[in-house]
Amino acid sequence: FALMHRASGVAWRWLKARWPATKSLTVFCGGGNNGGDGHVLAALAATEGRQVQRISLTPRERLKGDALRAAEMADDAGVGFIEWREGLRVEGDVVVDAMLGTGFAGDLRPTYAAAIAAINESRCPVLAVDIPSGITADGGAEPSMAVRAVMTVTFIADKLGLHTGRGAALAGEVVVESLGVDALAHDDITPTAWRLQSSLVNLALPPRERDMHKGAAGFAGIFGGAPGFGGAALL
Incomplete structure (x- = not known):
């Protein structure tokens, strides 16, 4: 729960930095730990005097573990469920998406699809949590629809998706x-991809x-192009 609280605090600070004039927000929460992040963020926002609308995709009686504890924290802060x-x-100055986290795969349930459609149709700026x-975290696949965010605050490590x-x-x-997770914790993990940046x-x-002269700086080798797609390497 401590890590969830830390993640929510970080996301809340980024929301305030990106939209400093925020007075009201709507937080969408799922039933898992990603939703728990949303509940805690809602509590933090309410404690700091913001008007918060908290919408849960999961009935209260089905919440458990850290997600339930987080929901109760928002209750104690006076945030409606x-x-x-x-x-x-x-509605609101900002919408927070904390419905489905990195464990999502497969098809969206109708309730989630409807909520995502409502968020996108609202045209409110969206901060996505994680x-x-x-x-999908491993490949960016969009089974049917997905939230369109202005900013995504992701935790511990970047996500390929x-x-x-x-x-x-x-x-x-x-x-x-x-x-605060030590970089050494990643030493035993083999990354699926490397993100190259111009500075590197x-x-x-x-x-x-x-x-x-251009010839004095060495030569570059370009390897690429699957069968029938050699034009990519030529370009």
């Missing part, structure tokens, strides 16, 4: 927060004089 139903009005609901497939278009600005590439290139 509204069970999702079609026709609910989505990953936009509907996006935020930079590939539809995820790259739907995640908005991606912020990675370690939550520039470090590997030799310094260039202003009058240097």
Whole structure:
């Protein structure tokens, strides 16, 4: 629960930094730990005087573990608990998506699909907690629909799905927060991909004089293009 509280606090701080004039927000919560993050964030926002509408995709009696504890924390902060139903009005300066986390895979249940549609149709700016609901963490697949976020605050490590497939278009600005987890904890994990940034590439290139000939800087080898797709490498 301590890690959940830390994650929610980080997401709340980013929301305030990105939208400093926020006075009201709607928080969508799922039934798992991602939803728990949303409940705690709702509690933090209410404690700081914001008007909070909390919408749960899971009935209260089905919440358990840390998610239930987080929901009770929001209760104690005076945040109302509204069970999702079609026709609910989505409003506020910012919408927080904490419905489906990194464990999501497969098809969306109708209730989640309807909630996602309502969020996107509201045209309110959205902050996604860890990953936009509907996006898969390992590949960015969008089974039917997904939340379109302005900012995604993801935790501990970056997610491939935020930079590939539809995820790259739907995640908005991606912020990675370690939550204090030591980088050494990742040493035994083999990454599925490496994200290259221009700053890293520039470090590997030799310094260039202003009058240097292109042939004096070495040569680049380009490997790519599956059968029938050689044009990618040529370009």
